[in-house]
Amino acid sequence: MLDRGPPQLPGRPLVPIHERRARPRVAPQTVATRREDGGLVDRSETELIESLRARDLDALGEVYRLYGDAMTTLARSMMRDRDEAADVVEQALMRVRDAAPRFRGERGLRTWVMRIVANLCRDSLRRRKYVAGRPDELEVLGDAGLRIDPVAEWDEALDRATLLAALERAIQALPVEQRETVILRDRLGLSYEEVAATLGISLGGVKSRLFRAREALKKRMRPYLEEAS
Amino acid sequence: MTERHEDERLARWIGAVRAEADPVLWTRVRARIEAGEELQLLPAWLAWLMRPAALGAAAAAVALVCGAGLVTIRSADAPGTSSAGTLTEALLDEVTGTAPDDAPAIPSDPSPGDTGAIG
Numbered sequence: 001m002l003d004r005g006p007p008q009l010p011g012r013p014l015v016p017i018h019e020r021r022a023r024p025r026v027a028p029q030t031v032a033t034r035r036e037d038g039g040l041v042d043r044s045e046t047e048l049i050e051s052l053r054a055r056d057l058d059a060l061g062e063v064y065r066l067y068g069d070a071m072t073t074l075a076r077s078m079m080r081d082r083d084e085a086a087d088v089v090e091q092a093l094m095r096v097r098d099a100a101p102r103f104r105g106e107r108g109l110r111t112w113v114m115r116i117v118a119n120l121c122r123d124s125l126r127r128r129k130y131v132a133g134r135p136d137e138l139e140v141l142g143d144a145g146l147r148i149d150p151v152a153e154w155d156e157a158l159d160r161a162t163l164l165a166a167l168e169r170a171i172q173a174l175p176v177e178q179r180e181t182v183i184l185r186d187r188l189g190l191s192y193e194e195v196a197a198t199l200g201i202s203l204g205g206v207k208s209r210l211f212r213a214r215e216a217l218k219k220r221m222r223p224y225l226e227e228a229s
Numbered sequence: 230m231t232e233r234h235e236d237e238r239l240a241r242w243i244g245a246v247r248a249e250a251d252p253v254l255w256t257r258v259r260a261r262i263e264a265g266e267e268l269q270l271l272p273a274w275l276a277w278l279m280r281p282a283a284l285g286a287a288a289a290a291v292a293l294v295c296g297a298g299l300v301t302i303r304s305a306d307a308p309g310t311s312s313a314g315t316l317t318e319a320l321l322d323e324v325t326g327t328a329p330d331d332a333p334a335i336p337s338d339p340s341p342g343d344t345g346a347i348g
Contacts, residue, residue: 057259057262057263060258060262061255061259064250064254064255064258065250068249068250068251068254068255069247069248069249069250071250072248072249072250072251073247073248076248077246077248085248086251086254089250089251089254090254090257090258090261093255093258094258094261094262097262141246145248146246146247146248147246147247147248147249148245148246149244149245149246149247160245163242164242164245164246167239167242167243167246168246171243182243183243185240186239186240186243186244187243187244187246187247189244214236214239217239217243218235218236218239221239221242225235225238225239228238229234
């Protein structure tokens, strides 16, 4: 009988935690785009920016293809309302198109796009006159249009849906500046430098906000953390 | 559990939730941009007329003209403004024997000496 080795689980292979943190959750800076002839070709970010400056609509579509997931995740996580988040992303795309001729590209396209989304979220939250949904509702993820990543590793013997709903409520209870920092860093996997550039604050500011946010989250998630350990 | 492990676990939990881009949104944005570009190709005066403010002003003007017309028609139909409003009324007056306004007046109260008897 052949020795097949340890059984292979379906899905992605397990990755050690220290390696998982380094894995970027948003698209890398080198991109592929569709030319007029329909073929996919690689082109640098610089070329994409040049096309955006020339008000090429396909280039804007490419931006949405590359960063649409991250834009939507940030907007929905911040707004906690699917429709408002859609408005924010739509406005962000229009603003990217309008402001592209003035974009110098020094901070990188992804950072610039995410900064526009973050600013629009902040503006919308400031103007908002109501609180979207009750903070204790069970469908906190579904109502916000967020979903649990089906391929995310989960080694705790905890009810994933209940835990993540509780965590989402805890995130929503954070002040806006801490919330956006923790979402950009921990949910979207941006580096500290990228978070700083996106929010227009110093590296120290990012670390300080993250520390305070995590302390608050750990306090609220204490029962789950103890159960998991 | 150490502080670092807790942070890592928390970060992993936070990262287990995400959203996907909505393709319909891009279709909507594209249509919006293309509609805006088409508008830019129109003659300036036509583009100006299609602005919401111009459309609103035009709708207000139409409403004003309609209102003024209605008031004019109603004031023309008001009773007492004409002796015979229509041709039909005038003909009916004639058939039923109603004296027109300019006919000589018949005294309604005959003189007391006139009994009406012959001879």
